[in-house]
Amino acid sequence: xxxxxxxxxxxxxxxxxxLIYIVIFLAISIIMSLTAANDSPTDALFNPVKTTIxxxxxxDTPLINGFxxxxxxxxxxxxxxxxxEALQDALFFRQVSCIxxxxxxFTAEFMNGGNARLEKMSIPNSVKNVHIDLFIDxxxxxxxxxxxxxxxxxxxxxxTYLKKDLSGTASVEMKTNGKKTSNLTFLNYxxxxxxxxxxxxxxxxxxxxxxxxxxRDLKMRNNCSPVSSNSMSMQFILASLAFTFISxxxxxxxxxxxxxxxxxxxxxxxxxxxxxxxxxCCSGISFLIGNLVKSRxxxxxxxxxxxxxxxxxxxxxxxxxxxxxxxLKIASFTPAYWYVKANNTIAGLNAFTFDAIKPxxxxxxxxxxxxxxxxSVSLAVRKRNRSFA
Amino acid sequence: MFMHVFTYRxxxxxxxxxxxxxxxxxxxxMATFFNMAFSNLNSAEAFNPINVAVVNNEExxxxxxxxxALEKASxxxxxxxxxxxxxxxxxxxxxxxxxxxxxxxxxxxxxxVVSKSGLNQNIIxxxxxxxxxxxxxxxxxLSKAPGKLQDLLNDINNRVNYVKExxxxxxxxxxxxxxxxxxxAMSCFYGGFLGMREVSDIQANISPVAARINTAPVHxxxxxxxxxxxxIIIHLAEMYILLAYLIFILKxxxxxxxxxxxLTTFIGSIAGFSFxxxxxxxxxxxxxxxxxxxxSVTMLCCFLAGMMNQDMKYVISKNAPVLSYLxxxxxxxxxxxxxxxxxxxxxxxTNIVMLAAFIAVFCSGTYLIIRRRKYASL
Numbered sequence: 159x160x161x162x163x164x165x166x167x168x169x170x171x172x173x174x175x176x177l178i179y180i181v182i183f184l185a186i187s188i189i190m191s192l193t194a195a196n197d198s199p200t201d202a203l204f205n206p207v208k209t210t211i212x213x214x215x216x217x218d219t220p221l222i223n224g225f226x227x228x229x230x231x232x233x234x235x236x237x238x239x240x241x242x243e244a245l246q247d248a249l250f251f252r253q254v255s256c257i258x259x260x261x262x263x264f265t266a267e268f269m270n271g272g273n274a275r276l277e278k279m280s281i282p283n284s285v286k287n288v289h290i291d292l293f294i295d296x297x298x299x300x301x302x303x304x305x306x307x308x309x310x311x312x313x314x315x316x317x318t319y320l321k322k323d324l325s326g327t328a329s330v331e332m333k334t335n336g337k338k339t340s341n342l343t344f345l346n347y348x349x350x351x352x353x354x355x356x357x358x359x360x361x362x363x364x365x366x367x368x369x370x371x372x373x374r375d376l377k378m379r380n381n382c383s384p385v386s387s388n389s390m391s392m393q394f395i396l397a398s399l400a401f402t403f404i405s406x407x408x409x410x411x412x413x414x415x416x417x418x419x420x421x422x423x424x425x426x427x428x429x430x431x432x433x434x435x436x437x438x439c440c441s442g443i444s445f446l447i448g449n450l451v452k453s454r455x456x457x458x459x460x461x462x463x464x465x466x467x468x469x470x471x472x473x474x475x476x477x478x479x480x481x482x483x484x485x486l487k488i489a490s491f492t493p494a495y496w497y498v499k500a501n502n503t504i505a506g507l508n509a510f511t512f513d514a515i516k517p518x519x520x521x522x523x524x525x526x527x528x529x530x531x532x533x534s535v536s537l538a539v540r541k542r543n544r545s546f547a
Numbered sequence: 548m549f550m551h552v553f554t555y556r557x558x559x560x561x562x563x564x565x566x567x568x569x570x571x572x573x574x575x576x577m578a579t580f581f582n583m584a585f586s587n588l589n590s591a592e593a594f595n596p597i598n599v600a601v602v603n604n605e606e607x608x609x610x611x612x613x614x615x616a617l618e619k620a621s622x623x624x625x626x627x628x629x630x631x632x633x634x635x636x637x638x639x640x641x642x643x644x645x646x647x648x649x650x651x652x653x654x655x656x657x658x659x660v661v662s663k664s665g666l667n668q669n670i671i672x673x674x675x676x677x678x679x680x681x682x683x684x685x686x687x688x689l690s691k692a693p694g695k696l697q698d699l700l701n702d703i704n705n706r707v708n709y710v711k712e713x714x715x716x717x718x719x720x721x722x723x724x725x726x727x728x729x730x731x732a733m734s735c736f737y738g739g740f741l742g743m744r745e746v747s748d749i750q751a752n753i754s755p756v757a758a759r760i761n762t763a764p765v766h767x768x769x770x771x772x773x774x775x776x777x778x779i780i781i782h783l784a785e786m787y788i789l790l791a792y793l794i795f796i797l798k799x800x801x802x803x804x805x806x807x808x809x810l811t812t813f814i815g816s817i818a819g820f821s822f823x824x825x826x827x828x829x830x831x832x833x834x835x836x837x838x839x840x841x842x843s844v845t846m847l848c849c850f851l852a853g854m855m856n857q858d859m860k861y862v863i864s865k866n867a868p869v870l871s872y873l874x875x876x877x878x879x880x881x882x883x884x885x886x887x888x889x890x891x892x893x894x895x896x897t898n899i900v901m902l903a904a905f906i907a908v909f910c911s912g913t914y915l916i917i918r919r920r921k922y923a924s925l
Binding site: 165190193195204205206207209228232243246247248249250251252253259274275276277278279280281285286287288289290293294295296298299300302303306307308319320322323326327328329330331332333404457459462463466467470471475479480482485488490539 | 565568569573576577581582584585586587588590591592594595627639642643656657658659660661663664665666667669670672673674675676677679680681683684687688691692695696698699702703707708709710711712713714719720728760854855856860861864870878884888889891896919
């Protein structure tokens with residue numbers, strides 16, 4: 159086991175560098191997951207969802223004040239100065255989903271049954287605006303009915319009537335599928351980012367090893383030793399698996415420490431298992447890259463392209479449901495796609511019967527298949543390289 | 548002399564595949580990935596008709612007006628719902644399988660059954676609420692003025708749309724393009740690698756090539772300017788290739804002010820180059836450290852300019868506007884953004900002037916550090 163021991167010694171000597179890699183990528187994963195996973199957990203009660211909008215009124219009347227009060231049930235008002243650029247910025251960066259402007263003289267025209275209109279600037283075809291539109295139209299149509307049918311109604315009366323009429327609501331029953339207490343969004347995102355962070359760490363770490371072993375003089379010295387080349391390859395693979403396992407373990411433990419408050423569920427165990435399977439596959443990829451690429455600079459380039467590229471197209475950075483189907487088809491030729499798919503399924507699991515986890519096992523088997531394929535190709539490459547040496 | 552230094556420098560740089568990769572190929576590859584990953588992102592906030600079921604019970608069949616209202620909301624192109632009329636058991640099953648967002652049970656009061664409280668569920672609830680409100684209005688008015696029933700029924704069919712859409716500017720608020728803008732800004736600052744090399748290659752205590760060049764009887768500033776010209780030409784060409792790729796192949800919208808877009812890219816390229824040169828002059832250590840500083844400063848600036856998370860850009864410009872003006876990457880991203888999104892040029896020119904100031908600081912800094920350097924022994 160000389161080769162194996164040597165590998166571990168080299169890695170141990172570079173432990174500072176390895177730890178820096180692990181800490182940097184772990185920090186990136188945690189920051190990204192925390193920003194991404196900010197949606198609310200499933201509650202047992204129905205919560206009204208409010209949309210943030212900008213409300214600018216140039217018409218200060220009881221009707222408009224009453225309207226704003228009612229609108230507050232479906233909307234939060236953002237405090238944005240009435241300047242073109244500030245409003246445009248807020249819309250562009252999705253701080254508000256629309257800007258509502260009540261033009262001067264709106265109320266007077268409305269009370270006379272005229273052609274009064276609110277002005278709205280919005281993100282085109284946004285689902286949040288449908289909700290707001292529905293509310294505004296309902297309010298003024300209802301008010302319109304009063305204006306048309308009750309002659310001489312004052313604004314105050316109108317607002318009082320509307321307030322009473324609009325207080326009735328439908329009763330809502332929540333039927334959650336079983337009990338779903340822990341919020342898995344963070345862990346789901348975190349383990350998805352694993353595809354990027356773990357892959358980068360393992361490629362960078364393993365390349366340190368392979369670069370040393372690929373040194374021409376060293377290689378010739380090793381080749382004339384009485385250790386068979388097969389045994390050498392196997393020990394090398396063993397070392398790369400050991401390195402992978404240690405980095406994986408450190409990252410999982412640190413992640414669980416960060417998120418220790420949220421409880422530990424069966425889903426978490428499954429996520430950890432799936433990340434372990436993916437780590438095996440990463441090990442295969444790094445072994446292949448280490449055998450194909452010769453210089454240190456090229457390895458940095460390849461790491462970036464492979465890790466970033468795979469993560470972008472297979473749903474690590476952008477959830478899979480938002481990626482076009484043709485892109486996902488391409489992505490299905492990479493292991494990260496199947497890994498992310500398995501994670502997303504796991505996060506949605508409520509029951510752990512064999513039928514429920516079958517799709518997860520299927521996805522993970524594909525990931526293992528990818529891993530084995532990478533290792534076999536690397537062995538073939540090594541054999542070819544040796545015959546050239 | 549100019550042609551001599553310039554041509555050889557050009558040849559040298561074009562054969563440095565590593566810097567060509569990072570300054571040209573890497574941005575192109577990233578742009579492709581951005582495009583693949585983000586092209587569908589806007590559909591996430593788009594409205595699609597909501598899948599709703601209604602339980603086909605006695606109350607529903609009896610309540611003609613509710614039935615009509617629901618059916619009206621489920622037909623046509625701008626419809627709110629995709630409605631299915633099913634039995635209570637089927638509705639339950641559909642909800643569990645996530646086929647529908649909720650189902651409605653008619654009666655008094657009308658009941659909505661959902662499995663989570665999202666926006667779609669709230670829209671269904673709002674719709675039912677609206678119906679309940681209308682019924683309530685009828686009650687109020689008829690109690691005050693009986694005999695108005697026919698008028699009311701007419702009014703209810705003449706619903707008016709009280710909202711008038713006005714557009715903000717000529718450009719749509721499509722926030723995906725900001726990722727591409729910050730990518731260009733990042734690539735411009737990767738030009739810092741070229742600037743770094745130029746300065747390293749004229750400081751005789753840093754590289755052997757520089758030692759050789761310093762023995763030649765040519766004014767050092769001239770050599771530096773001539774060879775920098777080669778670097779800048781290469782980087783500018785790379786940036787224009789990237790820009791062409793974004794505009795013509797990936798169809799990223801840069802607005803209609805093309806001349807200004809080209810100008811911004813030019814200034815960005817110079818800013819990136821002079822930034823790298825300045826860092827290289829300032830840090831008198833190994834090349835690895837210089838590269839490290841250039842990459843980390845660029846990445847930090849990109850992060851603050853919203854390349855990883857767009858909200859970051861907005862949060863900083865609202866809460867710490869000074870920071871957004873002191874971040875050259877943000878200035879560049881913001882220049883593209885204001886060209887695309889604003890109808891006025893004020894903010895664009897503010898950005899450009901600030902960038903020019905940065906270039907002036909970087910260049911004069913570099914000059915003051917590396918001028919009149921003499922070496923007693925090499």
